[in-house]
Amino acid sequence: MPTKAPLHLAVALDGAGWHPAAWREPDAQPERLLTAGYWSELAQQAERGLLDFLTIEDGLDLQSDDHFDGDSRTDRVRGRLDAVLIAARVAPATRNIGFVPTAITTHTEPFHLSKAIATLDYVSTGRAGIRIQIGARARAAAHFGRREIPPLSADRRDDPDVQQLIADHFDEAADYVEVLRRLWDSWEDDAEIRDVATGRFIDRDKLHYIDFEGRWFSVRGPSITPRPPQGQPVVAALGHASVPYRLIARSADVGFVTPRDAAHAAEIVAQIRAEQASAGRKDQTVHIFGDLVVFLDETKAAAVARRERLDERAGIQYRSDAHIFAGTAIGLADLLHEWYDAGLSGFRLRPAALPHDLTGITERLVPELRRRSLFRVRYEADTLRGLLGLSRPANRYAAV
Numbered sequence: 001m002p003t004k005a006p007l008h009l010a011v012a013l014d015g016a017g018w019h020p021a022a023w024r025e026p027d028a029q030p031e032r033l034l035t036a037g038y039w040s041e042l043a044q045q046a047e048r049g050l051l052d053f054l055t056i057e058d059g060l061d062l063q064s065d066d067h068f069d070g071d072s073r074t075d076r077v078r079g080r081l082d083a084v085l086i087a088a089r090v091a092p093a094t095r096n097i098g099f100v101p102t103a104i105t106t107h108t109e110p111f112h113l114s115k116a117i118a119t120l121d122y123v124s125t126g127r128a129g130i131r132i133q134i135g136a137r138a139r140a141a142a143h144f145g146r147r148e149i150p151p152l153s154a155d156r157r158d159d160p161d162v163q164q165l166i167a168d169h170f171d172e173a174a175d176y177v178e179v180l181r182r183l184w185d186s187w188e189d190d191a192e193i194r195d196v197a198t199g200r201f202i203d204r205d206k207l208h209y210i211d212f213e214g215r216w217f218s219v220r221g222p223s224i225t226p227r228p229p230q231g232q233p234v235v236a237a238l239g240h241a242s243v244p245y246r247l248i249a250r251s252a253d254v255g256f257v258t259p260r261d262a263a264h265a266a267e268i269v270a271q272i273r274a275e276q277a278s279a280g281r282k283d284q285t286v287h288i289f290g291d292l293v294v295f296l297d298e299t300k301a302a303a304v305a306r307r308e309r310l311d312e313r314a315g316i317q318y319r320s321d322a323h324i325f326a327g328t329a330i331g332l333a334d335l336l337h338e339w340y341d342a343g344l345s346g347f348r349l350r351p352a353a354l355p356h357d358l359t360g361i362t363e364r365l366v367p368e369l370r371r372r373s374l375f376r377v378r379y380e381a382d383t384l385r386g387l388l389g390l391s392r393p394a395n396r397y398a399a400v
Contacts, residue, residue, distance in 0.1 A: 008346030014057035015077045017353035021313040040093040049362025052387045053098030058083035060140040091124035098384030100129035107144045110179035121228035126383035129234030134169040175214045177251040182210035186222030188398045208397040230385050231392045249275030254287045258322040262342040269343035289346040295326040296360030329364035
């Protein structure tokens, strides 16, 4: 039987950590959340653990405990820096780890984002990606004034009108990704001649109009940024149900999912693989990463106690769309191994508190995974696509 490839590991960074009271921990650094040094140190710590990449959360309205609307609490971290700009600033402070910032597709333009992520790929020398996210909050829409989104609530999730609205957002996101990919290909790899003697900087015949016409976008192109070093930066998306699973299967290189257990993980993988085949991508690599929130300590009792202490400070029991793990590195490695055997190719871990749980991942979990021959001992590629085992794609517009 062939040996299964080692699992992939990423970390999701968000402010002071994913628990809303994390900023009040003794080792937290709330006064540095808006500094480049804070993010650089987190990225360097993640790289010391040889992680594949890190993601950076973002949004178009203030953070809130309510997933559908804002709240007026003043004991939470409020305000954030732009994720793409953080990545562009921090990437040069590292050498190997990938950067996958979040971008909201619902209220932004793909032409602008294609240029920004191509630039990030140059700045990082081939380690860029993008996590696509929809924005269905009415409050965010009001910041732009270009469309109206009705207020949503948890009790309206099954409303047919709400379901159609969500489906439209994800269809728009699929078109958004298609525009991104076409714009990244709109310059052939050798379009730049840079011949001083003849005075020719580019070969105009190797720049291409993309002529995309869809329901949400009409983009002629070409991009104003040459093709990125990776050809196509990595595209990722988070999914919880059939509609976002379809986006992952048809448009992404990496999908983040939130299984409850190993059996549920296997079901999700089967559903995404079926969607992938129906989209004609059966032979393409699409990684499926399981998302988990982690509280890591030397003993399970200490991790559970820390979670309870944070809940008490927050005034509410912390809940998440993802599975919450509180325990030791050995216990987490056991869980990851089980889910990995169920078909997941990697994991994106969300540190409950920073830097505490990020350090636990890199200094406790990673050595335990290595002991089990489940994780790398060195970086084996110098691009994010290379780390993920993705080939550099051919340019769709280049003559064969």
